[in-house]
Amino acid sequence: MIVLIVVASFLLASISIIQFKTEAKEYHQERLERKENAVKEHINYVLATTTYPLKTQNLDLIFKDKIHELAQIHKIEINIYSLDGKLLKSSKESFAVDKIAPPIPEYILKLVRSSIEKRFVDIKTIDGVKNRSSYSLIKDEKFKPLGILNLPYLEDDGYYDNELNTFLIRLSQVYSFMLIVAFALAYFLSTYITKSLKTISDRLEETNLDQKNEKIVLEANSKEVNFLIKAYNGMVDKLETSAIKLAQSEREEAWREMAKQVAHEIKNPLTPMRLTVQSFQRKFDPSDPDVKQKMNDYSETLIQQIDTMTSVASAFSNFASMPAQQNETLNVVEVVELALDIFNEDYIVFEKEEEEIISKMDRTQLIRVITNLVKNATQAIPESQFQKSIVVTVKRRNNNVEIAVKDNGIGIQKQDIGRIFEPKFTTKTSGMGLGLGIIKNIIENYKGTITFESTYGKGTTFRVSLPITNS
Numbered sequence: 001m002i003v004l005i006v007v008a009s010f011l012l013a014s015i016s017i018i019q020f021k022t023e024a025k026e027y028h029q030e031r032l033e034r035k036e037n038a039v040k041e042h043i044n045y046v047l048a049t050t051t052y053p054l055k056t057q058n059l060d061l062i063f064k065d066k067i068h069e070l071a072q073i074h075k076i077e078i079n080i081y082s083l084d085g086k087l088l089k090s091s092k093e094s095f096a097v098d099k100i101a102p103p104i105p106e107y108i109l110k111l112v113r114s115s116i117e118k119r120f121v122d123i124k125t126i127d128g129v130k131n132r133s134s135y136s137l138i139k140d141e142k143f144k145p146l147g148i149l150n151l152p153y154l155e156d157d158g159y160y161d162n163e164l165n166t167f168l169i170r171l172s173q174v175y176s177f178m179l180i181v182a183f184a185l186a187y188f189l190s191t192y193i194t195k196s197l198k199t200i201s202d203r204l205e206e207t208n209l210d211q212k213n214e215k216i217v218l219e220a221n222s223k224e225v226n227f228l229i230k231a232y233n234g235m236v237d238k239l240e241t242s243a244i245k246l247a248q249s250e251r252e253e254a255w256r257e258m259a260k261q262v263a264h265e266i267k268n269p270l271t272p273m274r275l276t277v278q279s280f281q282r283k284f285d286p287s288d289p290d291v292k293q294k295m296n297d298y299s300e301t302l303i304q305q306i307d308t309m310t311s312v313a314s315a316f317s318n319f320a321s322m323p324a325q326q327n328e329t330l331n332v333v334e335v336v337e338l339a340l341d342i343f344n345e346d347y348i349v350f351e352k353e354e355e356e357i358i359s360k361m362d363r364t365q366l367i368r369v370i371t372n373l374v375k376n377a378t379q380a381i382p383e384s385q386f387q388k389s390i391v392v393t394v395k396r397r398n399n400n401v402e403i404a405v406k407d408n409g410i411g412i413q414k415q416d417i418g419r420i421f422e423p424k425f426t427t428k429t430s431g432m433g434l435g436l437g438i439i440k441n442i443i444e445n446y447k448g449t450i451t452f453e454s455t456y457g458k459g460t461t462f463r464v465s466l467p468i469t470n471s
Helices: 002-049 056-062 066-074 106-114 158-194 198-206 223-283 291-317 332-340 363-380 414-419 435-445
Strands: 079-081 087-090 119-126 129-139 145-154 327-331 348-352 358-362 390-397 400-407 449-455 459-467
Touching: 002 066, 002 119, 002 129, 002 145, 056 087, 056 145, 106 119, 106 129, 223 291, 223 363, 291 332, 291 363, 327 332, 327 363, 332 348, 332 358, 332 363, 332 390, 332 400, 358 363, 358 459, 363 390, 363 400, 363 435, 363 459, 435 449
Parallel strands: 348 390
Antiparallel strands: 079 087, 079 145, 119 129, 129 145, 327 358, 390 400, 400 459, 449 459
């Protein structure tokens, strides 16, 4: 109700202002036309009774004395110009007329000549005051153009402004009184109507899914309120049943989710371990002079992956989502290069700008991030593709270390870009879609970021940025 009153008052005030302005505009327009017609009739009389030949160059002589008389009779300034826009005679006093008066602008002359009525009204606002200036042709009795009549007219809206202000003041007084009455009426009505709803409102605020909610025992005078109480009590019964089912479902879902994550985390190191063993079987040469060093490298790689599986299993037994960080001072470049040794694909290239970028972080988790990204990159390249390329780069960016994995695989479709890091989302035919979500959590735990750029059909680049922490 109050809103309707405010809107109605605003609309009425707006319509009134527009109406007053329209009336003022029409008044000034009609007044200027009446004065112009009266002046032109008087000018035609002067032209009809003059003894001078009716030529443009004689207008100055014809109206030498008459123009002041016309201006006094009609109470308006009168200017007479030649057909090319030069001032010939003005009703201004001689000291008020410039020695070289400005001619009529060319565009106004064209508008006067081209209009049907041979007339144009130029409207300009100067210092907030609207000025009208009419231009019309002066003709002889044979309708031959002799000159141009100019009547400047200053709009005075004082009367309309006073009337508008008075109306708006009265309108505001009326609507202020109506608002006060509406507020009082609304207060009393709301107090009466909502009195019986206060108990229901308080009980609704206390209602919660994780607690036992009490029913409302109340007999209201209103039939509708009784229906509301009955509906609330029914909702409490259903809520209690739903809470039991939800708690059971959440427990089951939590166990399923944890089992999936643990299975995924344990499965991740198995592929690198299998690749390492296969590589060892294929490349092992007992006569190689570096056989001992290679055995150590293979063993260290397997031990790292086994440590990863062990940490996940330990975390699961302690009901933790992921292994805790075991930070150590390490050379990020060396760890990334070592993590790539488990992959046999000859199209995987490692590039580095520096030999050492020292930081403090968990070696196992860093290896997990690298192997997961590279594994995803190899799976993104179709087996049938002729040229395959995966480039892994490590570089320093200010106080961060940036690791990039770039492939020329099939890329990511636009509709999937926003869901890449969602749990359980995958674009592959196998897997549970937990890998990228897990490594994103690992990276964010180090206050780092992971981003990617992808063009479908051309490839994808994942960039991991981790702060360099030496302490």
